[in-house]
Amino acid sequence: MKNPVMTASGTFGYGVEFADFVNLEDIGGIIVKGTTLHAREGNDYPRMVETASGMLNCVGLQNKGVDYFCQHIYPEIKDIKTNMIVNVSGSSLEDYAECAARVNELENIPAIELNISCPNVKQGGMAFGVTTEGASAVVKAVREVYKKTLIVKLSPNVTSIADIALAVQDAGADAVSLINTLMGMVIDIEKRKPVLSIATGGMSGPAVKPVAVRCVWQVAKAVNIPVVGLGGIMNAQDAIEFFLAGASAIEIGTANFIDPAVTVKVAEGIGEWLDQHGCASVGEIVGQLNA
Amino acid sequence: MKKYIKDLIVKEVEFPHELYVLLKLTDKEPLPDTRPGQFVEVKVEGSPKTFLRRPISINYVDREKNELWLLIKKVGEGTHRLAELKVNDRLNVVFPLGNGFSPVQKKGEKVLLVGGGVGMAPLLDYGKYLKDNGAEPVFLLGARSKSDLLEQDLFAAIAPVHVTTEDGSEGERGFVTQHSLLNKESFDRISVCGPKPMMVSVARYAKKANTPCEVSLENMMACGLGACLCCVEKTVKGNVCVCKEGPVFDMNDLTWEI
Secondary structure (H helix, E strand, O other), X not given: OOOOEEEOOOOOOOOHHHOOOOOHHHOOXXXXXXXOOOOEOOOOOOOEEEEOOEEEEOOOOOEOOHHHHHHHHHHHHOOOXXXXXXXXXXXXXXHHHHHHHHHHOOOOOOEEEEEOOOOOOOOOOHHHHOOHHHHHHHHHHHHHXXXXXXXXXXXXXXXXXXXXXXXXXXXXXOEEEEOOOEEEEOEEOOOOEEOOOOOEEEEEOHHHHHHHHHHHHHHHHHOOOOEEEEOOOOOHHHHHHHHXXXXXXXXXXXXXXXXXXXXXXXXXXXXXXXXXXXXXXXXXXXOOOOO | OOOEEEEEEEEEEEEEEOOEEEEEEEOOOOOOOOOOOOEEEEOOOXXXXXXXXXXXXXXXXXXXXXXXXXXXXXXXXXXXXXXXXXXXXXXXXXXXXXXXXXXXXXXXXXXXXXXXXXXXXXXXHHHXXXXXXXXXXXXXXXXOOHHHOOOHHHHHHHOOEEEEEOOOOOOEEOOHHHOOHHHHOXXXXXXXXXXXXXXXXXXXXXXXXXXXXXXXXXXXXXXXXXXXXXXXXXXXXXXXXXXXXXXXEEHHHEOOOO
């Protein structure tokens, strides 16, 4: 990777939406919108509500399916010279494996991020990610058919995220990324109804950052595969926190909505911070918390 | 159309009404091309309860003065904060976003522009464009009361203006779809922007009159770029992003009950 900054799935489209604002090749990796075996319409509107220092969404993995991706979107993004990574989701072991197998055929996609933590789809998604057995089963199924780098995205909506991470590592994951959104809810008190169409949604933005840093710290101590940290990163200082907690790369999500050029600014800011602190690379600070 | 992120300069601040602020923004360089009906996403500083940018329609673009106007209704904390901006403040703007209203279809075409409340804002820019490009716009504007009718002199300088108010304090009493104009004249097409119930009733009129009709939506949105898929509207082609495929839609592409 040219730098440790990637984009979080679902916040950066397929990258091309942001090409007027940033040179996409200056971003370490672009994780594109969640892709499923079959097309999904997603949930009804309203799908988004703002909160203090963050937002909730219940998009529900709207996408046109993996075949559409391979035929129509892949040709548009395959020559972008950075790590173009596909986020893969599903609602059964077979769907996950089949979708991953299709993406495995795409030459210029070096990795997938397996989403076992989406809180916004009724069946599957997070259901796999909240038990060690479920997480292990889906990672094993995908590992059998997926030969390149397999990153598994974990849910914070669990009792022990470190146990899930260990199960995923044992099942053959090459890396873990965390956290996906925190499940939340907002109520319109006049209507006495939830604001979001499916009542609950995934919370993101700076409000969740301390939870994310804690999760990264716990997971990084437990596993020996690389950890990718995300959750509320708005600037380089936030990113440094994640590195110190044990992440060796980070993803930027919701911040893309506030500043479409934030990714490259964070990448530059990380470099400056490292220079100022006499560090040659991010590797020198990963997990380097003073006891 | 290339999109930009710019710190625009607040050149003038006007308060045409206690609930509205008109920001006239400028830049040291010529402002980028925009289309009528497109919108901007502005970043609100010093507003702890809001987090996302505010989508605001383009009210008017004055190329000679290099000004971009935003007519903003003070609704929540974000828009109230925007109303506190002062001359020479900077406002961070991502624009131009969305598709905008339809271009001129044929010389001399008669286009009815229906606006309600703050939905009138983008029709000023569109009306000017239509007039300048050989079409014949006609405005039909609806408001609660006379004082809610903004920029009337500017509308009138472009094309005939017809008005309804709910309390009868200006123009005809009632809603836009009750205006006598609709019984007297016919139009080649209609563009409408305003509260959804108003747009639905105008769409019903258009369907009955067999007149093409486009509506401008303002669903809650986050990114404004078609990336997050939060602002979707159900259409005959499935869920699509209002920020990218819209905000202007042919009413026949929507799934409204009309």
